[in-house]
Amino acid sequence: EADIYQTPRYLVIGTGKKITLECSQTMGHDKMYWYQQDPGMELHLIHYSYGVNSTEKGDLSSESTVSRIRTEHFPLTLESARPSHTSQYLCASSDLMGRETQYFGPGTRLLVL
Amino acid sequence: SQQGEEDPQALSIQEGENATMNCSYKTSINNLQWYRQNSGRGLVHLILIRSNEREKHSGRLRVTLDTSKKSSSLLITASRAADTASYFCATDGWGSQGNLIFGKGTKLSVKP
Numbered sequence: 456e457a458d459i460y461q462t463p464r465y466l467v468i469g470t471g472k473k474i475t476l477e478c479s480q481t482m483g484h485d486k487m488y489w490y491q492q493d494p495g496m497e498l499h500l501i502h503y504s505y506g507v508n509s510t511e512k513g514d515l516s517s518e519s520t521v522s523r524i525r526t527e528h529f530p531l532t533l534e535s536a537r538p539s540h541t542s543q544y545l546c547a548s549s550d551l552m553g554r555e556t557q558y559f560g561p562g563t564r565l566l567v568l
Numbered sequence: 569s570q571q572g573e574e575d576p577q578a579l580s581i582q583e584g585e586n587a588t589m590n591c592s593y594k595t596s597i598n599n600l601q602w603y604r605q606n607s608g609r610g611l612v613h614l615i616l617i618r619s620n621e622r623e624k625h626s627g628r629l630r631v632t633l634d635t636s637k638k639s640s641s642l643l644i645t646a647s648r649a650a651d652t653a654s655y656f657c658a659t660d661g662w663g664s665q666g667n668l669i670f671g672k673g674t675k676l677s678v679k680p
Binding site: 490513 | 656
């Protein structure tokens with residue numbers, strides 16, 4: 456079992472609300488990632504970070520933002536949620552080069568009404 | 569894009585049978601990885617095969633890589649009901665900054 460945690464696991468909110476999805480890892484990994492996955496579909500990388508104070512946009516454009524103030528913590532924020540943001544969000548981490556295993560959290564299922 | 573494409577999209581077999589899933593990709597890679605995802609959960613790493621390797625084993629898993637055809641296969645032998653999950657290949661391509669590109673996955677159902 457990987458030591459990477461996501462909260463909340465499920466979230467139902469109304470349109471226009473601000474939300475923050477939490478992700479923490481205790482493996483000391485420098486590189487962290489956020490993926491978006493619709494049911495039965497592939498994962499799309501939306502954000503990643505090489506370490507503290509580093510954030511990069513992924514392949515899929517997203518209205519969300521991320522921050523990396525501490526190595527172990529990589530929260531994702533949506534300033535104003537919309538129904539189009541309904542999806543599963545998966546957090547992962549790996550060593551700095553990212554050329555080995557990625558460890559995934561259990562995911563947050565977000566439903567925006 | 570160097571996206572991996574798995575084939576078949578869905579596979580249903582009986583317990584004890586072997587399951588074979590294929591993955592094709594488009595550009596040169598450093599390595600290719602296979603992950604499993606149980607319904608509604610995160611992904612779990614299964615096996616990594618580097619571009620200079622042709623075959624790798626881990627327990628009941630056997631992975632092959634053919635870089636000339638840009639394809640890989642995952643074989644699960646003597647499948648169990650607990651193997652029911654979606655299986656994704658992911659490629660670490662040249663110039664990807666170590667980021668992985670995931671395929672659409674194969675949904676495997678193993679019936680007891």
